[in-house]
Amino acid sequence: MRGTQAVVNNISASLHQGDWVAIVGPNGAGKSSLLSIMAGLVKPSAGSVQLAGRNLSKWPGRERAQRLAWLAQQGESEGDISARDVVALGRLPHCGLLGTIGAADEEAINKAMAETQCTHFATRRLNELSGGERQRVLLARALAVESDVLLLDEPTAHLDAPHQSALIRSVAVRANNGAAIAIVLHDLTLALTAKRIWLMDKGKLLMDATTNEPALHAALIDVFDGAIAIEQLERNGAIQYVVRPVI
């Protein structure tokens, strides 16, 4: 796909079923812009985005929304409706503007709320929630769509460590069940738990690699001006990478 000239440029990449990709890069690299283009919210000035082999702009809005869910960076959402009603909006593409919520919708809502652990404040108003609680509600809204493609922009912002881990676990499960997931992440340790990394800088996709490639680690350190170090840990026989700042 190709992005707008100013923000992202000359990018060609694909996201498949079962993929879980972390999009990383320094501030202003164009990560969020790329995600907006992938979600069909911003039209690229050149090039195209394909969803299931069909140009994204050719998809009817509601069908596209059933197949593809996008979570914005927090900040824009504001209102006095309850947390559960916010999550229920995720079912809007399925039941339609004038339809009613059925048993399958209720189940998807309950499941998404349980996954992000926000069931216990389901009746509280969005505006009364803390930053982390609000983020979990908005995340549950995106999960409740139960879409094939899940695009999340900074979903771990405001989340404490246990909820960050829970999010990563639930993303991994959904990818294993066949969803295609791309997440913009600032936290590189979390990003390195993904299956693949798209490393971006200055509006370009520098590298698309699996997380265990040494060349990717070298490129990450280079893009972040040597301000990070990547260490390898072994835990229960599995390899995990920890990124720490170099001060």
Place this chain on the structure above:
Amino acid sequence: MLLGLAAGGEGWSLAWLKEAQLIQAIRAPRSLGAWTAGALLGLSGAIAQGLFRNPLADPYLLGSAAGAGLGVVLVFFSASAIGASSIIGDANWLVQLGLTGAAFVGALVGVSLTLLLAGGAGRPLILLLGGVVVGVLMAAISDLLMLLAPEALRGKQSFLLGTTGLLGWRNVWMLALTLFIALPLAVRFARVLDALVLGEASAGSLGLNLPLLRLVLVSLMALCTGAAVAQAGLIAFVGLVAPHLIRRLVTVTHGPLLVLSALAGGVLLLAADIAARSLIAPQELPVGVLTAVVGGFYLMFLLRKRANSLRV
């Protein structure tokens, strides 16, 4: 409602049978009219607050009421220009329809100008500022028209102050018909307002055709404002206060919020009307003056409470 039937210019009375004729001809349409006009304003305010994602939005503050007012004044002006006598209080159906239509178009133009001036609805306080500017401009044009046709002044004045005193059965039917059309339609589209809680981009990502839906909702808001203004004049702040009261009491989605705001708007305006009839009886306060004073203080309270948290 019973209080509305009992409250007369000469004080309160409960002698129903003796006053049956008076009640039937004057107090009943007036009370019902006040209720339906208030309901339309409450509904209009609830739509505006959800649509513009702005807790301070109100048809009066968005330039739509002023636009509706100008529409009505233009009709007065045209009527006096062709030599027709003052048409305020005229019970003719066609006149009522014409006034409502003109007010609807005026309300649409008013709110569109405000949106244009504010560069969209993204910045709540700028939007209100735009609404105030459009309101002043529309009022100035109305004044100019009145200078050119002084004989229309009488109608304009009682209208600008907002009055329920001239409401007859025809006006009530007109208001009720508008409410009957607008409320179910607005409730049908209420989920758009729920989705807008997430922000414009997220609502768009849910597959909603936002430009079209926004146009539908703005039109409904303008229809409610236009009908209320055409029949009862400029009555401020009922549209602002009614949804606020409901949101303070209950946590609901926009569907129930719209219905409850309409109910609350009706109760508020009827209560204000009863107070306007009784406070300085046998004289009468224009109800618009009363709601402006009470609502103005409420807006000051809201602004003080919210000024720090609102994006300018």
